[in-house]
Structures are given as C-alpha cells and as structure tokens.
Amino acid sequence: MKKIGEMKIVSQKEIAKNIFQLILQGKLVSEIERPGQFVHMKVGEGIDPLLRRPISICEIDRENQIMTCIYRTEGKGTTWLSKKQQGEYINVLGPLGNGFPVQMKSGKVALLIGGGIGVPPLYELSKQLRNRDIQVIHVLGFQTKSAVFLTKEFQRLGVTYIVTDDGSYGEKGFVTDVLKKQNFDFDRLYACGPTPMLKALEQKFPEKEVYLSLEERMSCGIGACFACIRPTKDREDKKGYRKICSDGPVFQAGEVIL
Amino acid sequence: MKKIGEMKIVSQKEIAKNIFQLILQGKLVSEIERPGQFVHMKVGEGIDPLLRRPISICEIDRENQIMTCIYRTEGKGTTWLSKKQQGEYINVLGPLGNGFPVQMKSGKVALLIGGGIGVPPLYELSKQLRNRDIQVIHVLGFQTKSAVFLTKEFQRLGVTYIVTDDGSYGEKGFVTDVLKKQNFDFDRLYACGPTPMLKALEQKFPEKEVYLSLEERMSCGIGACFACIRPTKDREDKKGYRKICSDGPVFQAGEVIL
Amino acid sequence: MNRFSVSLPGLQLKNPIMPASGCFGFGREFAEFYDLSILGAIMIKATTVEPRYGNPTPRVAETPGGMLNAIGLQNPGLKKVMEEELPWLSQFDVPIIANIAGSTVEDYVSVAKEISEAPNVHALELNISCPNVKHGGIAFGTVPDVAKEVTKRVKNVSRVPVYVKLSPNVTDIRLMAKAVEDGGADGITMINTLTGLRLDMKTGKPILANITGGLSGPAIKPIAIRMVYEVSQTVNIPIIGMGGISSAEDALEFIYAGASAVAVGTANLIDPFICPKIITDLEQLLEKLNIDHISDVCGRSWKHGISGYHCP
Amino acid sequence: MNRFSVSLPGLQLKNPIMPASGCFGFGREFAEFYDLSILGAIMIKATTVEPRYGNPTPRVAETPGGMLNAIGLQNPGLKKVMEEELPWLSQFDVPIIANIAGSTVEDYVSVAKEISEAPNVHALELNISCPNVKHGGIAFGTVPDVAKEVTKRVKNVSRVPVYVKLSPNVTDIRLMAKAVEDGGADGITMINTLTGLRLDMKTGKPILANITGGLSGPAIKPIAIRMVYEVSQTVNIPIIGMGGISSAEDALEFIYAGASAVAVGTANLIDPFICPKIITDLEQLLEKLNIDHISDVCGRSWKHGISGYHCP
C-alpha cells in the first residue's frame, strides 16, 4: 500500500558530476513491490517548490528498511534535495506506480538498457533478475565521462557495455550503436531513459517483449489529477489513455504512444 | 552604514516560554550606532515567508562583532527562526533606524520602562547609560511568570521592578501601577512595549523628556516603501508623517500620533 | 462534531471541508489513504456528455507558490460516471457534488438532467469557468447574461440544487455572482483558477502544451479571499469558498470572508491526507479561538450586526 | 554590456532592468547601497498634484509568495518632486520614468505637463491602475474608453513619450492595451497589482486598514507573463514587463513573453541589492544560453518568424 511518511537520510553523496546517491530509511520500504516503482518526495520546507518530485527507487534493502535513490540536480527541487544531510528527514509518498515485471524463467536472458538518469531503476531490477537466475546484459549510455556512475555495481551483476556521447568513457556513441554491433540474443528487454532512446528501441524490436519506463510532468503521482496522461496506441482501447504515475511508469512497448 | 550579509549563529536558546535568545556574529555589528536600532532578518529559504522580520538589537559586543537579539515566536517567521541552530547563517539587513539617544549628563536619572517583548532593546540602552554614569531604574512588565526574562541582567545594572499581569512573578499589575506607587524622580524616560502602555506613559508625563520605541508592519525597513508611516502630532509639520523604520523606531513623545 | 455541521441547499455537511473538483478524481485514489465518509462532501471531476481525452501533455507546471494546469476536462463521460463512478462512491456516507461542464448550453442541460438523478448526487456545480477548453467554457464564465442563461436552463432540469462555479478572470466578479443568482442558482462556488503562463528557460516556449493553464494553490488565496468577501456581501445565496487552502487557518479565513463551507484543491495533490488533517486541525482551531460553531463566524470580516446573507 | 542595451521611445537603456514604481521611493534609500547609475532606468514613486498622506496603517500584509500593499499613493506632491527629488536624482546617469497618478483627468494632465519638463524625466508612466485610491484610479484602469481618453489628454501635453500602466484586474487586458494604444500611448508597462485581501485569524477582520490591497511578488508572476504574452501580440508598441521578478531567469521569462525591458518591484523591499544582482546574473544567463542580444529573444514564446511588434 502507498504510504506517506518521513524518511531519514542515512547518507547522501555526489557520485558523479551533479549526480547524487541518497540513502533513506523508513517504513515505506516494506511496501515496495517491484523494481521500477518510484517515490514522490517533498522538496523544500514550504510552498516553493510546491509540488513533490518523482524519483525512482534504485536499490532496496528490505531487512533494514533502507532504499537508495540516485538523482541528478536539475532545478530548484533536486538542488534543495542535494543539500540535505545525513540525519535529516525527507517527506516521502510511495511507493508509486507498478514497476518492471520480474517474473521470468530462470536461465533466460534479459537485456537492460539505460540512458543517463534512467539508469538507476535498472539496478534493483538487475539484482532481482539475477536472484532468479536470469542472465542480464547491461547497456548503459551517458553523456560524458563525468556523468558516468554505478558501472562497477552493474559489472558485478553481469556483462556491462558503457557508451558515452563523446567517447570520453567506454565506447563513443549511443546505446543503439552497441545493439547494432553486438546483436544480442535476448528474451526480454527493459529500458529507461530519454524518450528518443525509448522510441528507437521500440522500433528496433517490434517482435520482442519490451518494457519501457516513461517520464512525464506530474502533480499528484497517485492517479488523481490526470496530469501525466499518454494516449494508447490501440485506438479501440476502452479508456484510450494510461496514467504514467499509476498505470506506469513502466509499459510494454506498444501500449502507449511515446 | 546599513549592510546586508550573512550572520553566523553563535548560539540560540529558549530563555522563557516561546522567548528565544539568538546570538549572532558578523561584520554588520561594527555599524551599529545606538541602542534601539533594529535589524531586518530574512526568515525561510525561499519566497514564503516573503518579507524580512524586524527584530531589535538587545546587546552588542563590538569587539567580537557579536550581537544578541531576543524574540518571541509569534507566527511563521519567528518559528522558523527558532529552529535555526548554532553554526547556521541568517541573512541580515541592518542596522536600521535611529535608536535611543544616550547623550545625557552623568549623575542624572533615567527611567526605563519595558513591556513584554519590548524589553530587549532596553538592555543595551541601560548598559550604555550606566557606562555614562547615569543612574537607571527599570520597570519591566510581563504577562505571566513563564514569559519573564532578562531580569537578573537588568538587576545587575540598577534597581529593577518587575510586574506581571497575573501576579505570578513580582508584583501583580501593569508597569503604570509601579509608577503610581513609587512616584520616581527621573530626568528622562525611555520605553518600549505595547502601544497602550506607550500611550499611557505619554499622557502621564507630558512635561518630561520621553522617548518611545514604536512598532508597525514593515516591508522594506529602509524608508523606501512608505509602509510604516505615522502621522505627526504637529499639524503644521512640513511632511506631516514619520517613517517608523527610518525616522524611528524611537520618537520623542509628542512627535507622532500613537 | 456539532460545531462543524453546516446545512446548505441540498447538502447536510458533517463538516465544512470537501475536496475541490478535479483534484480528487472520483475519490478512488484517496480511498486508499482514508475513509471518504469523514469528508463534508466530495466535488467530483467535471463530467461532460461524451468522454473527453483532454489536452496534450505537459499538462502541469509549477509556479512560485502555485501550479498551472491544463488538463482540459479529461473525464470518462456521463455514462460511465453514472454507471461506475457514482455507484462506487455510494459505499461512502458522503454527499456528492457533481461538477458538470460542456461546450454548449445543451451539453450542460443534458448532463445536469441525468446526473442529478443519481441518488448520491446532492447538488450540481456548474463549471462555467474552466479556462482550459477551447469552446464555451470561458465565455460562459465571463459574460453575465450568458452565465444567467445557462444557470436558468440547468435549474429547469436539475432535481437537485445548483451551485455555479465562478471564474476569477473578470473585472467585477459581483456582476457574475448577481447574474447567476438572478438565474436561480442555489449557491456559488468560487474561485476557479486564474489564467497563467510559464515559459521554458531554454526554449523560451510555453511549458504547457496548451500554452496557458489555470493557476491554483496558495499563491491565489488573497485574490480568492477578496472575491468571497465581495460576493458574500452582494448575493443572498451561500458560497463554498476555495483557492489555495492548505491549512485549517486558510479554511477559517474563507469562512471569515463569507464562505459557508470550503473546498480544498491543489493541496490534495501534494498531501493526500490534507482533508482529514484540516478537519482535525479546524476543530482544534475553533476550540482555541473560542468559536462555538463555524457558522457563527461566517462573514465575520464584514459583518457588524447581521446584514446581507446570513450564512447557515 | 552591449548585448544589453535597449532603446525604447524616449529611453536609451544601458540594460533592460529598472526598479518599479513605489518600490524604490525616489532612489535615496537605495543610493546608500549602490550607485544608481548602473540601472537601466528608474521608475519613481507615483506623483500627484498635491502631497498625499495615503492610507492609515497597517499598509502591508504578507501572503503566500506575495504581499499586499495599500500605501494609497503617499507622495510629497508635484512641487516637491520637481524641486527636490528630480534634481537630486540628476546626479546619476540614469533616465527617470515618472509615474503619475490622480483622481481626475485634469490631475493627470497637470502633473504630466509639468513633470515632463524636468530634464531627467525621459518618459511618463500613467498609473491608471492603482487599486488603493478611492476616486478615479481603478475606473481609469478598467474601462477602455476612459483609459483611452486619459492617455490622449496626457499625450497632448507631455513633452516626453507616455507609457500607460495596465491593471491586471480585468476580464480581457488586450482591450485595455488596444485602447491606450489608440489613445496614442508610446508604450505599455504591465502589470500593476491584483486586488487581494487578508484576514486576521484572531479578529476575523482585514489586516490592512484599507481592507483590500494590491497583490505583488512572485505569486503573481504567471499571471503577469500570460498578460504580457497576450498584449505583446495585440499591440504595436513596446512593453515594459513586471510582476514578481526576483531573478535573472524571471526577467528573461518576461522578455520571452514579449516585454522589451522589465521592472523589479517587491523584490527591492526584500533585497536592496536585487537590481544590481539581476543585471549581473542576466548577463551570465544570456552568455550561458547563447543569446547574443536581449532583444533577439523578445517575444520568443510566440514568434515563429517575425509578426506583430518587433521588439527593439
């Protein structure tokens, strides 16, 4: 069930340029069901920023009621967040959304593709897949060397290809270049990252089982306000739309128009 | 000259119920000219609260660039302030206003009358008068025992009469009751406190040299916005008004209409 | 809870707090957080004759102390609301105020006629003021005669009392209020959002796909309070006030201004528990201020003795 | 500083940043903090024929992200402004925009005629929109024909270009803009404050002695941006935009919306250094966003090619 409560900051550190790893502790962790779910964080003390900020869950430690989020400082809200220190509290609403399905036969191969700040939610996903004896292949794209993070952690879980737009770390190019070159054999694809990347993946693998995690500007995060709508691809669909916050943020490719 | 800058919190503690003593360090202290001046503090991080809060200067330690303020938590701004801790910074604009005149012949007698949260600015005043070998008599009124503060400090400087509205500390009654009873002989009167008290004093001593420190809702605090105006008593006065923030907050009785 | 009960045309409210239309969907999401029966009433999302998809995204943008929305009246349409949403809501002991919208007078009439038959719909709220739809909406809300006409027509067919929701985007809101009162409105709800715009720093273009959106949240509260103050002295029908309420103090300020009850909008989107919280806090606030009954202080800001509408 | 210079009727601005009227007095207080010559211009406090005392206190109240003021046009009167304030200001290398107000058309004409003779007054700003005075004020600002008439009459006597300051308290601000353009205005300044109200929790009564006050500050920015966006596409005269500006980003947002220059009001009351700060930051912001000249992006929010007024 969704909860709302204060979570204590266990630690916060800058792990790459403008990329922060925030470790939080609180009861809400027990409610997390799947990787790819997100939380909605209150940033700032008063009415400015007014709205919560959606941040994906990157790693869960159920036993200690601890979860990790990784975020990039973009504007006011995330900048405020980055200044909070160990021992302080953050008001968190969550877990929200449905996340990635992890049910899969052991021995199968999963291809995980992340772009930039879309990488974090794939980490818990990869861990859970590995626990189910699924082979994972990671392809992670970043803008440039200073923005690269979490690569060692991914490498520990499976083969990991890194690309940067400018070639300053790993191969030069986009994640799709790796796919072209390697021509992986896989049973399921999971991806999170910028919309152009997700579109390219959807087009490239029309026959595959592909799960994409989407972003949209939100207000409530719980499905009440209709802010975060995407139209369905299927014109005959009964509702004709999906809410990213509560029906998503993960959708099977083809369900909504990107 | 007025300055604006970050002042470091040397200490903050609750010295009576909802009354906080805040000690600040910063360059601005060197600019303070007279007791009764005040500073304008930024409360909150962003746009809410939007306006600064005027707080009187209670004590100055020029050598160490330290000043003390004493304030009561009233609403959002002062409540926010009360949560700030040692080592944190407050953005302060000041010193503002003109304060109390302290020029007086040694050996003369000054009567200092304070009501509630009007007491703090009298403390530095009393100290400076004492340094000039002026005899000080203090009459301080509080609502109730739990709201009493700074009495020992005043006692160290001169005779000090304390009254509370409910008699739970000192005598029961108002500061004016003490005046009636004691019938002090004095050369000058200084007062700071609620308007009804100031009015009563003005009426009681029409022949005396009386200085009153006033309050009004402010925005700029520097004389630019015309928020904090009082009309002059003298209808022939050239301007017809005074600005509490920049012409005051201390006025001689009879200068403005209370 | 007796210091709290308010009776208004069609509505017996346990307390004067209800969620505002569009910020609470049809209640399903909030029922996961608390029992909806504790609410004074529920204003459901605007319903139109046909289902509407609404505007393209982005549909929301943040502003200092507020937010812009341009949802565009997305809703599942009258049929589904009648068949699924309202029956679902009937499990709760709470009166429903059905917010209705349309592009033509006929649209309003059709929805009003049918939705007012639903057993748990105790009142209608005519949304003549939505700034985010291209047709109708805004004209209904800014031209007194048009507002009067649509009110009259809806009154003719509605089986429950009709409240009209006023737009703040007008020179003199008293004229609009008077017009809908003349049209037979049983009450007024106010205010809807103010039209606003935000531009993206990098592109210079509007953040919302719809370009402009409706401004709501704490930022608009002083404008809403002013308008409730004006309108409550102008008409003789009760007002449900809204605009930036996020605390018991805010709610009481609207009552002082002249509202008989209040609605909470945007704040629900930030704290799903805000309505129960305000209900609890308000009771304590009344206690602290020695107010025996909430209605005793309705219009306190302008009442000397009793004049104008005596709030219930 | 060349990417910054803006030329408008009567005004050669070093940069597009100036303090807004009423939030800067006649500059004396701010001269203690910095050299006023760095400003693009200065909009001085409203001047009326006779000295005015203004409203009783309290005159200001805080609101979420904003403030209400009801100063009531307190000013020392035309004579003193001509003899003391303007000569004092002439020590700075900065054009003055004289904000003028009155209760009748004749008042405006009298002040305009005389004050436009002052050598450092480069433009007039007709305050036809002050919500805090009982006579005239607000009607001038909400009725197009009245606004047009006062503009015309003032144009007839003024020796310098005339800007008209629009009120946001109207249903359609484009009609007002068109009216003053038709009346011969050389430019528009917008927006003035929105009428708001705050009540005291304990007494239930208005906090301001004047009851209502003008809402300013960050809270109103999205409304101001929307209005500048609308008006800049409607008229062919330039706009000086204002309403809630407290950063270089805010200033640029107004330029994107269609303003040629901007004014900073309330923010001066919180941070006396805000204007110099915005000037410095804006230069860096333009650099970062690769904007060669501020005027290149005027109206970027709505311009495809070039249409409507081409901001200078």
Ligand SMILES: Cc1cc2nc3c(=O)[nH]c(=O)nc-3n(C[C@H](O)[C@H](O)[C@H](O)COP(=O)(O)OP(=O)(O)OC[C@H]3O[C@@H](n4cnc5c(N)ncnc54)[C@H](O)[C@@H]3O)c2cc1C
């Ligand atoms: C389901 C979901 C999961 C996310 N997970 C992560 C994550 O794990 N790590 C991370 O760094 N970022 C994540 N984001 C993006 C993150 O929410 C934004 O970067 C953040 O809201 C920006 O806030 P700000 O105040 O710093 O920026 P501002 O630009 O000041 O924000 C202004 C407004 O725009 C919204 N906004 C701005 N950018 C985005 C965006 N990309 N998506 C949605 N709303 C946006 C903000 O929420 C706010 O309402 C996620 C977004 C979604 C929708």
Ligand SMILES: Cc1cc2nc3c(=O)[nH]c(=O)nc-3n(C[C@H](O)[C@H](O)[C@H](O)COP(=O)(O)OP(=O)(O)OC[C@H]3O[C@@H](n4cnc5c(N)ncnc54)[C@H](O)[C@@H]3O)c2cc1C
């Ligand atoms: C010259 C001067 C010196 C002062 N010195 C002291 C002092 O030494 N210690 C102290 O405790 N208080 C002092 N005050 C009063 C203090 O400024 C207010 O208590 C404080 O502003 C309340 O802010 P708030 O946010 O807690 O209350 P809120 O009620 O939330 O404030 C809302 C608004 O009202 C204004 N306001 C509320 N009460 C007052 C008031 N009494 N006077 C002026 N503005 C007010 C606030 O500044 C703010 O703009 C002084 C006031 C003035 C004018």
Ligand SMILES: Cc1cc2nc3c(=O)[nH]c(=O)nc-3n(C[C@H](O)[C@H](O)[C@H](O)COP(=O)(O)O)c2cc1C
């Ligand atoms: C996301 C959102 C959707 C809204 N949808 C509707 C609606 O469908 N019908 C309506 O009458 N008002 C709608 N409103 C307006 C609110 O009901 C309310 O009048 C307004 O937001 C002011 O109150 P607030 O500041 O508490 O949000 C909507 C507001 C928001 C923020």
Ligand SMILES: Cc1cc2nc3c(=O)[nH]c(=O)nc-3n(C[C@H](O)[C@H](O)[C@H](O)COP(=O)(O)O)c2cc1C
């Ligand atoms: C204290 C105060 C006094 C003002 N006085 C005047 C005035 O005399 N003439 C005028 O045209 N506008 C006056 N205004 C309006 C401002 O010039 C400006 O239009 C408005 O405040 C919006 O800008 P802001 O949000 O940056 O303050 C005043 C505003 C404030 C806050």
Ligand code: FES
């Ligand atoms: S953010 Fe409100 S429905 Fe998704």
Ligand code: FES
């Ligand atoms: S507070 Fe602005 S003039 Fe005194």
